[in-house]
Amino acid sequence: MYRVFASFAMLMTLGLAACGTDWSAGPDDGGASFSRRFHYYYEVDCRYDAFDQPYDCSDTYTMSPSMSVDLRITHDGYATLCVDDECSYYDPGEYDAGYDHGDRYYDFSGDDTRMVVYADGSELIYIDSYKGYASYYYHDYYDAY
Incomplete structure (x- = not known):
């Protein structure tokens, strides 16, 4: 019995050493896949400064037609x-993920642009740093500015 237990323990040790400390197969969320479709009906346009801060924002207005966004992330990222x-x-490695407003977001960067999509679909932010503006999109009416 001891020999069987010792063999099992050695296999587990070898398996853990091969995997390392990071068992996730995908992004920072533990390797889970993600697939959601969001619809945005409202927009706020702002000027955007070099310190990543919006200012001089418009009132919230209704978009017509609405905008749809599909985000799919596989278990391997x-x-x-x-x-x-x-x-x-x-x-x-071409996008970032993090937490803000109490929810997970995905940040996709281009040459002078960024698109930040919140995992719950509550907000999408499009930033053009070259032109110095940002657009905030919401599925519900939101008056933050």
Whole structure:
């Protein structure tokens, strides 16, 4: 019996050493996949400064037509971001993920642009740092500015 237990313990030790301390197969969320479709009906446009702060914002207005966003992230971290059926594809190291407002967000950066999508769909932010403006999109009416 001791020999069986010792063999099992050695296999577990070898398995843990091979995996390392990071058991996740995908992004920072433990390797889970994510697939959601969001619809945004409201927009706020702002000027955007070099310190990543919006200012001089418009009132919230209704968009017509609405904007749809599909975000799919596989368990190994590959992402597909589609805005009104125009899709972009990202490898695991080409976007960032984090937490803000108490929810997870995904940050996709281009040359002078960024698109931040919140995992609950509450907000999408499009930032053009070259032109110095940002657009905030919401699925519910939101008057924060």
